[in-house]
Amino acid sequence: MKILAIDTSCDESCAAIIDTQKWKLLADVVHSHINSMKNFGGVVPEIASREHLKGLPLAVHEALDSAKLKVDSIDHFVVTNRPGLIGSLLVGLSFTKSLAFSLGKPFSTLNHIEAHLFSPLMATLDGKEPPPFPWIACVVSGGHTEIFHVESIFKYRWLGGTLDDAAGEAFDKVGKLLKLPYPAGPKIDRWVREAASEEHRTRFSFPRAKTEVHTLSFSGLKTAVALEVKKRDLSNADEILALAASAQEAILDALVEKLRQTQKLVGVQTLVLTGGVACNSRLREKLPEAHFPSPKHCTDNAAMVALLAGYYAKHNQLAPESWNTTAYPSLSTLEGK
Numbered sequence: 001m002k003i004l005a006i007d008t009s010c011d012e013s014c015a016a017i018i019d020t021q022k023w024k025l026l027a028d029v030v031h032s033h034i035n036s037m038k039n040f041g042g043v044v045p046e047i048a049s050r051e052h053l054k055g056l057p058l059a060v061h062e063a064l065d066s067a068k069l070k071v072d073s074i075d076h077f078v079v080t081n082r083p084g085l086i087g088s089l090l091v092g093l094s095f096t097k098s099l100a101f102s103l104g105k106p107f108s109t110l111n112h113i114e115a116h117l118f119s120p121l122m123a124t125l126d127g128k129e130p131p132p133f134p135w136i137a138c139v140v141s142g143g144h145t146e147i148f149h150v151e152s153i154f155k156y157r158w159l160g161g162t163l164d165d166a167a168g169e170a171f172d173k174v175g176k177l178l179k180l181p182y183p184a185g186p187k188i189d190r191w192v193r194e195a196a197s198e199e200h201r202t203r204f205s206f207p208r209a210k211t212e213v214h215t216l217s218f219s220g221l222k223t224a225v226a227l228e229v230k231k232r233d234l235s236n237a238d239e240i241l242a243l244a245a246s247a248q249e250a251i252l253d254a255l256v257e258k259l260r261q262t263q264k265l266v267g268v269q270t271l272v273l274t275g276g277v278a279c280n281s282r283l284r285e286k287l288p289e290a291h292f293p294s295p296k297h298c299t300d301n302a303a304m305v306a307l308l309a310g311y312y313a314k315h316n317q318l319a320p321e322s323w324n325t326t327a328y329p330s331l332s333t334l335e336g337k
């Protein structure tokens, strides 16, 4: 079976195709809206929705071209309809429904965070061994920082997550305070890796919030950085570097400590991190034993959605959905939340 997967949950128009018999990814296309957001220092929801109107048909065309397929050879269409920016999700859902309807083919919806959660199974598409179950898994992205106990595919329990900002949001908000371009996460990572010393990373001791088990909090860090920025000279690049490096250290230390605590409490060794912040090279250094998908599949993509759909199909659970299916902005529809 050939499945075409679409993801428009935030500011990337993504399309991918999986062949479930061959267990191969035939296409994996991401059209980012970053250039349209540069002047705003963050994602503007209405602009993202409008960009999907332009970017999504192009991404789908490109996916079909690179797979050398005609659209009528797709057997099933899937789309993420939760969680995310509601306008963006609605563009993807309407597009997918229309395409499936016009071709007389079935369509199904999937959860974007569940797709991030199982993205380490992408290794199986290259004939490689995925991380062995059970996992403690953390989806650490722009909108979420969620910790799960995963026993096997589809069998998982949400343990907890951030009480306020997501880790990626903390990176981006710190970056905004330091007048770095959006999204600041990758920029801070690269700059600190290339230019920062141990002294830069420890110059400011930003808070690592002490919260209940399986929970995190990053809003205090943002306030601490804002207070420090007021006292500092932001025309001094060395000072900005030290602020960025020390803030990164605080975000990652809090995350690493919490995940190690969860591993011990639950008694599970295998640690898995997914989502945009899982691209971070310093995080990968701090957790050498953990499993991470390739950076390309940590940030938003439709390959992880196609893969998840492939697993649902393998387990005879890719049920066609009704035409009145809609989209939801929050994660509460995920099992266990």
Ligand SMILES: Nc1ncnc2c1ncn2[C@@H]1O[C@H](COP(=O)(O)OP(=O)(O)OP(=O)(O)O)[C@@H](O)[C@H]1O
Pocket (backbone or CB within 6 Å): 009, 010, 083, 084, 112, 116, 140, 141, 142, 143, 144, 167, 168, 169, 171, 172, 183, 184, 185, 186, 189, 275, 276, 277, 278, 279, 280, 281, 298, 299, 300
């Ligand atoms: N190398 C990096 N270091 C730190 N943060 C990073 C890095 N690369 C990306 N990020 C952060 O990851 C986030 C984007 O990740 P992703 O695309 O998974 O999130 P999202 O789709 O916006 O949110 P969600 O998946 O929760 O809906 C941004 O906040 C970005 O700054």
Ligand SMILES: [Mg+2]
Pocket (backbone or CB within 6 Å): 112, 116, 141, 142, 275, 299, 300
């Ligand atoms: Mg995402």
